[in-house]
Amino acid sequence: MRDNGVTWDGRVTTDWDVALAKRAQRMTSSVIRETLKLMATPGMISLGGANPAPELFPIREFQEASQYVLEHAGAKALQYGVTEGYPPLKQFLLSKVHKYGVPAKEENMLIVNGSQQALDLIGKIFINPGDTVLTDRPTYLGAIQAWTAYEARFVTVPLDEDGTRVDLIEDILKREPVKFIYCLPNFHNPAGVTLSLERRQKLVDLAVRYGVFIIEDDPYGELRFVGEDITPIVVLHKENTIYLSTFSKTLAPGIRLGWIVAPAKIVAKFVQAKQGADLHTSTFVQMIAHDICQRGFLRQHVKRIRETYSERCTVMLSAMDKYFPSGLQWTRPQGGLFLWVTLPEGTDSVALLKVAVEEKVAFIPGTAFYSDGESGRNAFRLTFATAGPEMIEEGIRRLGKAIERQLART
Amino acid sequence: MRDNGVTWDGRVTTDWDVALAKRAQRMTSSVIRETLKLMATPGMISLGGANPAPELFPIREFQEASQYVLEHAGAKALQYGVTEGYPPLKQFLLSKVHKYGVPAKEENMLIVNGSQQALDLIGKIFINPGDTVLTDRPTYLGAIQAWTAYEARFVTVPLDEDGTRVDLIEDILKREPVKFIYCLPNFHNPAGVTLSLERRQKLVDLAVRYGVFIIEDDPYGELRFVGEDITPIVVLHKENTIYLSTFSKTLAPGIRLGWIVAPAKIVAKFVQAKQGADLHTSTFVQMIAHDICQRGFLRQHVKRIRETYSERCTVMLSAMDKYFPSGLQWTRPQGGLFLWVTLPEGTDSVALLKVAVEEKVAFIPGTAFYSDGESGRNAFRLTFATAGPEMIEEGIRRLGKAIERQLART
Secondary structure: OOOOOOOOOOOOOOOHHHHOOHHHHOOOOOHHHHHHHHOOOOOOEEOOOOOOOHHHOOHHHHHHHHHHHHHHHHHHHHOOOOOOOOHHHHHHHHHHHHHHOOOOOHHHEEEEOHHHHHHHHHHHHHOOOOOEEEEEEOOOHHHHHHHHOOOOEEEEEEEEOOEEOHHHHHHHHHHOOOOEEEEOOOOOOOOOOOOOHHHHHHHHHHHHHHOOEEEEEOOOOOOEOOOOOOOOHHHHOHHHEEEEEEOOOOOOHHHOOEEEEOOHHHHHHHHHHHHHHHOOOOHHHHHHHHHHHHOOOHHHHHHHHHHHHHHHHHHHHHHHHHHOOOOOEEOOOOEOOEEEEEOOOOOOHHHHHHHHHHOOEEOEEHHHHOOOOOOOOOEEEEEOOOOOHHHHHHHHHHHHHHHHHHHHHO | OOOOOOOOOOOOOOOHHHHOOHHHHOOOOOHHHHHHHHOOOOOOEEOOOOOOOHHHOOHHHHHHHHHHHHHHHHHHHOOOOOOOOOHHHHHHHHHHHHHHOOOOOHHHEEEEOHHHHHHHHHHHHHOOOOOEEEEEEOOOHHHHHHHHOOOOEEEEEEEEOOEEOHHHHHHHHHHOOOOEEEEOOOOOOOOOOOOOHHHHHHHHHHHHHHOOEEEEEOOOOOOEOOOOOOOOHHHHOHHHEEEEEEOOOOOOHHHOOEEEEOOHHHHHHHHHHHHHHHOOOOHHHHHHHHHHHHOOOHHHHHHHHHHHHHHHHHHHHHHHHHHOOOOOEEOOOOEOOEEEEEOOOOOOHHHHHHHHHHOOEEOEEHHHHOOOOOOOOOEEEEEOOOOOHHHHHHHHHHHHHHHHHHHHHO
């Protein structure tokens, strides 16, 4: 009998390792999710993760909406729904998109289980094994995970304070076929930087010239603290852009609701892929979200989230000035949830995390956000969204201490 | 400018057709979902689809549970959760599995967005392009859809009144490598037949001898009208079986909740695949379902569903005896939601559907349940779950008329 890692004790005749598909052998567990487990010890201040501030969740509105939906349309909310998404919710979201100046219709939109599912469906309908996708480095680790499963090859360009180094893209497009360019223009996860309008224009020009499309991932766009909103890429060139957003940072992540805006024929393909993936997104959840939205609640609520995160960001930045040793650099976000800290060359943020956990503070090491799993060793991501101002101040104090201990070692 | 099927009128420079992955070119829309759209005309009696009886949905229990969960643990319900699933819900489901005699632990279970997502994750971690999977013919069309997207090759065996013709499987296993055997032992969708215990034993023996694992899809197992429950395959040989079930037919499909029971190392791989696919299943929905379950509501409720469907099945079978012309055959289900009708050789059920729609009754043509999209032309699936007894009687009367009209033509 082979043990083979099963916990039961019968006769295992399946060689499970051999049974796995090639793509499954490339899958690994998210560093973040593993780190988060480690963080669940008492007294730990977590500046890792991407959890929105739970005290801002609109619990009362969810209560009212759940009651209303179940009372007035319970049988519909609990029944199978169409793959495309609940039409009134789509209408609400389309009216938001129209305000940007994108004349999207119902056939241009699909509701998904959080924008992570959008990333998965993109992989599913576009990526052949070995296909090249162009991303920032660092980039959102959920995108790396989703597309690694479809055996994508990642080609990357660095970021600076104005976002993606668009000037480095043309050489890549000249050199090799690229399936698409993935970008997070607003308040980048993990880097906290924002792509300038000039670079958005240039990116669109390049995409058009080389016949490449753009995935614009915009989960945080509404959470700007300072300055003016910058035109989304989908507005600059909607025909070649697939736009993603989510309710995770505005309503709540626990409901798993996101959406895609794309050319109609691509949405039709996404719908086919989603039918096979999970039939449709929960009708119950979509109807509740719609009920909350149509009450006009969201605008005021998002303003409150924005103000809270803005204040926390300021607190974090001041605390870093105060407690961090010299030789470190960090980004100063105009919005969103994250900022990015760069340690002196040669400092290992994975080793630092161990020291930090001893000091009862946690972050996500930079390597999580690189498709090679190796780069970014001397960097890490912090979030200012989850903890309150006092905890942020104390967390940064502890982290400063941990960094000093770690620097003294190396 | 190419038109290229986008609805906007700008400069389209992406050749979207060329951009699609090879697997996406094989995806098509579900015949069922397209047929369902057609059915939404006034006065239509739908005996197609797989919608549970909406009047049985436990709306009041959902109201109570939503309130309770939001009031007592709102911040948790709306926050990100772990990919593995909400632990108390897993504990509840594990206790159900333990009653069958399977000593599964938390690491043997994953919560998914309906069992359709389980089928997708199975494809994702096991199927390389060109891999052979063995299914019944006909089989659940969601499985065909899910695995077609991963470029599976389908090898099939027919069914008879005792389920899968297991006696035909060994020749196939001798002849070629098979990745897994997919079966729906209880109240087969679409065929309405049940796999005998003897055949389950034989199937397990074959799987062991040839080192092939079994996917046991059991969405309807609790809905038995007559006779005794038959031991699930996972009980006969848990080490080589992946077991799937769902709340869709017991609580409600609109919440999209299902689960997988499998060897721990396979669950770990499913978890990695699900992280990339959608991070996790809605915490909100899982906590509500758990709250309903832990009130002990489910047992009584499932009994009521069973009695209702049993009565409707009897009504449908009597009506068929009364209204259907001679020369047709149909299955007599011991449970579930479906039965399968075979028309005289050469009769086209797709053409029949058009006549039936004129008579204001609808069903799903048999071709939907064959991986070649061609076989099953002279058969169709009926569900007795959705409509009430009087509508079933009237629907079968109309369908009898349509069949007579169609037979007179050919």
